[in-house]
Amino acid sequence: MTTWTQTLRRRITRRAAADAAATQPDGEQLRGAEASTVEIEPNDPILAFLQSAPGPVELETLELDSPAVRDLREAGVALVVPLISSGELIGTLNLGPRLSEQGYSTDDRRLLDSLAAQAAPALRVAQLVREQEAEARERQKIEQELQVAQLIQQHFLPTTLPQPPGWSIEAHYRPARAVGGDFYDVVERPDGRIAFAIGDVTDKGVPAAMVMAATRSLLRSAGREDLSPGGVLAQVNDLLHGDIPSRMFVTCLYGILDPRNGELRFANAGHNLPFLQTDDGADELRATGMPLGLMPGMSYIEVEHTLVAGQLLLLHSDGVTEAHAPDREMFGTPRLHDLVAAGSDKRGGMLGKVLTELERFTGMGWEQEDDITLLSLRWEREAAASTLAERTFPSLRGIEREAMAWVAEAVVASDLEPARAENLKTAVAEAVMNAVEHGNGGDEALPVEVRVEQRADELVVAITDRGGGRTIPITETPDIEAKLRGDQTPRGWGLFLIQSLVDAVRESSDESRHTVELVLRTDGGEPR
Amino acid sequence: MTDRFNAAPRAEAGTVIIDLIGVLDGDSAASLTEAYMVAAPEADRILLNFEPMTFMNSSGIALVVEILARARVEGRAVHAVGLSDHYRHIFEITRLSDFMTIHDDMATAVA
Numbered sequence: 001m002t003t004w005t006q007t008l009r010r011r012i013t014r015r016a017a018a019d020a021a022a023t024q025p026d027g028e029q030l031r032g033a034e035a036s037t038v039e040i041e042p043n044d045p046i047l048a049f050l051q052s053a054p055g056p057v058e059l060e061t062l063e064l065d066s067p068a069v070r071d072l073r074e075a076g077v078a079l080v081v082p083l084i085s086s087g088e089l090i091g092t093l094n095l096g097p098r099l100s101e102q103g104y105s106t107d108d109r110r111l112l113d114s115l116a117a118q119a120a121p122a123l124r125v126a127q128l129v130r131e132q133e134a135e136a137r138e139r140q141k142i143e144q145e146l147q148v149a150q151l152i153q154q155h156f157l158p159t160t161l162p163q164p165p166g167w168s169i170e171a172h173y174r175p176a177r178a179v180g181g182d183f184y185d186v187v188e189r190p191d192g193r194i195a196f197a198i199g200d201v202t203d204k205g206v207p208a209a210m211v212m213a214a215t216r217s218l219l220r221s222a223g224r225e226d227l228s229p230g231g232v233l234a235q236v237n238d239l240l241h242g243d244i245p246s247r248m249f250v251t252c253l254y255g256i257l258d259p260r261n262g263e264l265r266f267a268n269a270g271h272n273l274p275f276l277q278t279d280d281g282a283d284e285l286r287a288t289g290m291p292l293g294l295m296p297g298m299s300y301i302e303v304e305h306t307l308v309a310g311q312l313l314l315l316h317s318d319g320v321t322e323a324h325a326p327d328r329e330m331f332g333t334p335r336l337h338d339l340v341a342a343g344s345d346k347r348g349g350m351l352g353k354v355l356t357e358l359e360r361f362t363g364m365g366w367e368q369e370d371d372i373t374l375l376s377l378r379w380e381r382e383a384a385a386s387t388l389a390e391r392t393f394p395s396l397r398g399i400e401r402e403a404m405a406w407v408a409e410a411v412v413a414s415d416l417e418p419a420r421a422e423n424l425k426t427a428v429a430e431a432v433m434n435a436v437e438h439g440n441g442g443d444e445a446l447p448v449e450v451r452v453e454q455r456a457d458e459l460v461v462a463i464t465d466r467g468g469g470r471t472i473p474i475t476e477t478p479d480i481e482a483k484l485r486g487d488q489t490p491r492g493w494g495l496f497l498i499q500s501l502v503d504a505v506r507e508s509s510d511e512s513r514h515t516v517e518l519v520l521r522t523d524g525g526e527p528r
Numbered sequence: 529m530t531d532r533f534n535a536a537p538r539a540e541a542g543t544v545i546i547d548l549i550g551v552l553d554g555d556s557a558a559s560l561t562e563a564y565m566v567a568a569p570e571a572d573r574i575l576l577n578f579e580p581m582t583f584m585n586s587s588g589i590a591l592v593v594e595i596l597a598r599a600r601v602e603g604r605a606v607h608a609v610g611l612s613d614h615y616r617h618i619f620e621i622t623r624l625s626d627f628m629t630i631h632d633d634m635a636t637a638v639a
Contacts, residue, residue: 397555398551398553398555400585401551401583419613419614419617422613422614423614423617426585426614426618429583429585430585430586433585433586433587478622480593480622480623480624480626480627483593483597484593484596484597484600484627485597486597489590490590490591490593490594490597491586491587491590492590493586493589493590493622494585494586496622497586497589497618497621497622500621
């Protein structure tokens, strides 16, 4: 009955007099043109009257205080035949006066009655088919939107995470069906430090995924500008503000970790606090700040902490702590705290442990309410750095060959493949040339320090000059065609060679010194 | 630093060869250019022999690029022989190998 009353309120098509027409509750005509409509309110007494009428109803003699009756009469309708299916009024057949100008006979009425009895179920079936089609279209649309949101989301999550020597960095992301706006990112900076972020966009679906993508890109771009974590968040906040819908905002925690000494510095824009697993339990590392995108000109307090080997930092999104058990109890922060405090020895064990506990808590067949994101950074063991050799060279032209031969000697015991050893030699020669010419400006009195170290799974040659505050420009692959055409200088191969010949190049500088580290992995992973 | 560079042009079996002897770096420019100027009018095909080369850095690569650019303008082909595996690798990553024919040995190079 609801279908009829709701849709009938919209319209009933009326026809020119003397032309019979059936109407459907959605107001579409079955055939013919020149139709206008009669609105029937759901509380119009004609509905109750037609529902219980024994057959066709003559409007002329109908005494009913009904606006619809008046409107139907004005539209030229003489006879209304109710269409009843399973006891429900699902439509009417409205007829004008007979062309013969005589009234409808008993036979006419009997014929119309039996026509209505057969037409009503057919009309009802048609209505149901239409409703189902509309529902299916709606479902398909939602499904497509979900797919788009998921694609965007997945595209902007990292596919691999950097693994500094002695560290294990792992992440778990599981989208809710409706796709929330969670994200995380971990990037190794040129100076060897690790920048990481975890965040959550309010809202769900495509809009949240778009804002998530924008935020992730802005964070990466700000991260490249050598800003502190608070500076990164402040910049991204200003860029997001005004660009995202007013009801949306982004919570985000951004940190920079030095894997060599455990120094951590982070700032927080309203995101869940991270947990640090310590010897005697777990601490919540506290830092607060406004979520991103709400108000411009925010500043973010930075918190510093130094991790020691054996500790683990766990970041999470509220999809974890706000998950519900079947009895509506919430997982909650204290439960997560206890899990971190109890610790886990296995590599990747903490994420597995939290997820297992979450599954146990929410029970079988749980419809995940929100995205779940976990990011853990575990310092497994002190990267035992041993200096294999150390020497200072004068800034002389051609000194790079002496430095190269000396490094080759220093790494003999490392048992590098001959081709990799040759690559390292050439990279060292180029880096020393740069140190002499650019870092020390060819001043013979300034030293170039070269140190060869074995750090966990890495063989590192560190080359330090006195050109403090200098950074290596981002290297593009030289365009040999342009060079051969004479459109570009034939020079400019040094940095490209260095980066092509070793597994990683890191640089760091202070006010007076600049260091380039040439890294060869010695654990057999991803050699060049 | 005693390993001074010398580029010596010579002809063998109808091929003009420039032997690159010693260290090919920024200091080699004059010698290499001169050798090319002497050799170029003699042939449409110049063979650079890297066999006697002991070291090459990025400035040396720049000199090879200069020779290639000049030869292109003049319509001459530049071939190479005597590259160690390491320098052959470098010629590949810098894509120098796309613009010059690299031979495995002198016999095929002069053939």
